Amino acid sequence: MPFHQAQVELTYGQALRRAGQRRAAAARLQAAQSRIRDLRAFPYLQRCDRELRGCGLTPAKRRDPDPTMLTPQEQAVARLVAVGMSNRQVAGELFISVKTVQFHLTHIYTKLGVSSHDELAGQYRN
Numbered sequence: 001m002p003f004h005q006a007q008v009e010l011t012y013g014q015a016l017r018r019a020g021q022r023r024a025a026a027a028r029l030q031a032a033q034s035r036i037r038d039l040r041a042f043p044y045l046q047r048c049d050r051e052l053r054g055c056g057l058t059p060a061k062r063r064d065p066d067p068t069m070l071t072p073q074e075q076a077v078a079r080l081v082a083v084g085m086s087n088r089q090v091a092g093e094l095f096i097s098v099k100t101v102q103f104h105l106t107h108i109y110t111k112l113g114v115s116s117h118d119e120l121a122g123q124y125r126n
Contacts, residue, residue: 002035002038002039003035003039003041005035006032006035006036006039006041006044007032007044009028009029009031009032009035010028010029010032010036010044010047010048010051012028013025013026013027013028013029013032013048013051014029014051016028017029017051017054017055022055022056022057023055023057025051025055026052026055026057029048029051029052029055030052032044032048033045033048033049033052036048069111070108070111070112071107073094073104074104074107074108074111076094077090077094077101077104077105077108078108078112078120078124079124080093080094081105081117081120081121081124082120082121082124083121084121087101087102087105105120108120112124
C-alpha cells in the first residue's frame with residue numbers, strides 16, 4: 001500500500017505546514033515526494049512540490065562566499081568599506097543614511113560570511 005502511505009504522508013505534511021511546523025512538514029513532504037516519485041503519480045508529485053515550496057525553507061548556509069550575489073547597492077557599500085571608509089563616510093559618499101549603510105552591511109556580512117569591516121575588506125579584495 002505504498003500509494004496510500006504516500007497520501008497519508010502528504011496530508012500529514014500539509015497539516016503540519018498549516019500548523020506552522022515547517023521543518024516537520026518538510027520532512028513528511030519529502031518522504032511523500034520520494035514515494036510518489038517512485039510510483040510515478042505525477043499529479044500528486046506536483047502537489048507535493050507546491051507544498052514543499054510553501055514550507056519556505058531555505059537551503060543550508062553557503063560555505064563558499066559569493067560576491068556576485070550582492071546587489072549593486074551592496075557592492076557599492078562593500079567596495080567603500082573595503083577601502084577603509086567608516087559607515088558615516090560611506091553614507092556621505094553614497095548619499096544614504098548611516099542606518100541604510102548598516103542595513104546593507106548586515107546583508108553583505110551574511111552573504112559573504114564575514115562579521116567585521118576588516119574581514120569584509122580582506123574578503124572583498126580577493
